[in-house]
Structures are given as C-alpha cells and as structure tokens.
Amino acid sequence: MWVRTASERDLDEIRALLVATWHDTYDSIYGAQRVTEITDDWHAINVLRQRLTQPHSEFVVADNGEKICAVAFASTEDGKLILLHQLYVLPEFQGQGAGGLLLAEIKDCFPEVRQIMLEVEESNVNAIAFYEKKGFREIGRTENCGDPGSGMPALILRLDLQ
Template sequence: MFFVRTASERDLAKVSALLGETWHATYDVLYGVDKVTELTEKWHSLPALKARLARKNAEFVVADSGKDIGGMGYAAMSETRTKTAVLHQLYVLPKFQRQGIGREMFAELETCFPDAEIMQLEVEPQNRQAIDFYQAHGFVKTGETASCGDAQSGIPAIVMEKPLNR
C-alpha cells in the first residue's frame, strides 16, 4: 500500500533511480540508451531534483510504501502563462504500474494550485499508455512541441491541457 506525501531531500536518490529506471523502460526503444542516459543524467540528477524541491509555487510528491518509493510527481505554476499549473513529471516504477499510484499522485497534484484554472503537460507522442492515462483524467491535446522539457532535448511532445474546475 502506497501513500502520497510531499517529497523531502532524503527521497531524492531514490527518486533519481526511479526516474532512470522508468525512463529507460519507456524511452530506450524510441530514442536509444545513450540519449535516454544523457537526458536522465541532466534532468534527473540530484542537483536538478534539489532545485525542483526548492522551487516556490511547486509541489513535489512521492508514493511511499514505507519500504519503496513507487512513484513521483512534480508540478509547478507556469512562469509564462497566468493561472496555469504545469505537470512536469508523473512517473511510477514499472513493477508498480496499474495499481492506482499515478491516479493518487495526480489527484494530489491537481489540488495543490488553487489559483490555477488550467493544468498543462507535455507527453511523448508514442507513449500511448501515458496519453491514455491523461485523456482518462480529462486532458485534451492542444498543440505540439519539437523539444519537450528544454529547447535542446530534441524530444517531440504533444501538449495537453485540462481545465481545473474549482
């Protein structure tokens, strides 16, 4: 049984490992081991995770069983769009997927931004499992980008949004 809680600095090594494992399981077939390793080392390093943890107007959660960190989620208010929260990450270890962990973390993150009217995210176009998950939670495609995450990633993404009804 997992419960969702706010992440702390002591969780970050496990979160980094979780992100490495989930990224390789999901994206190696699409981008190759080397590209996934490069992005993981950049985006999921301890310094990168510490910066997210310290960011204001953001929420960083983990799914914790007391023994394992089975998932993580991170969202923050947009720095460029008003009243918009951006879901940057929502990942569950492959061995714990399809147990409701992603749903529970998403439900928590969705309530953390009372001033937001929209939640936005980017998702890899070939990641059908993630797209299906987000559509089931009310997201619709609103656009596309050629570089998900940062301008140099070279990873295409679908942009999806969901109204946050208060």
C-alpha cells in the same frame, strides 16, 4: 500507498525511479545511450534538489511503505495554470493508482487552479492513455519536449478544471 512531500533523503531513490522509468519507456524510442544522457542531465541529484525549494511548486511522491513507487513535480506562476513537469510511476506499479493519487494531490495543492498542462512524448502511448482517461485533451505539439533544443517531439495536453 500514500502521498507525501519529497525530501532531501528521497533524492537518490527518486533519481533511481526516474532512471528506471525512463529506460523502460524510452530506450526503444531513443536508445539506451541517449536516455542515459538525458537522465544524467535532467534527473541529476542537484537538479532534483533545486525542486525541493522552488517557489510555487510541489514535489510529491507515492510511497508504499517500502519504496517510492511514483513521483510528480508541478509548478505555477499564477495559481490558475499548473505546469506538470513530471509524473512517473515505476513500471511494476503502473495501473495500481499511484499516478492518479499524485495527480489528485497536485490539484489539491493549488486550490485556485483552472487548468493543468503538460508535455508528453508522442510515442509514449501508455502515458497518453493515462492522461486522456483523466480528462486531458491535446491542444498542440512541440518539437522540443522538456527542454529547448531537445529534439524530442511531444504532444501538449491540457485539463480544464473550471
């Protein structure tokens, strides 16, 4: 498995990965219809396409040579604090190192980084366990994960690097 920058030709596969991962993780929490609404909005091809050229950001995938197994998107305004907006691994590849590879790549892309912050849905125990294993700690909570007005409660996690 290797990590590479996402490209225009990857967008359909990335969208399919995000939809599959979201349904696997969140259908039992929010219901399939709500998850479909979210993925249609947050993971539309035009939204993903904008990430390809967003300044001060990295959009990367883990690829096993046959398919994209995982995706991550992060941005920074100052190079010191990274906001990790997405890190998703297809269910059948979870626990095989793809998430760790992407997290390491994100760190390497921003050499001056001192902290990484993210929001994770508070019911997503697998993701929370992954991030805690990587050294992230809870620093707060939000009632609107990912989007103002989403109504999805989340933990705010931070990793201090320096």
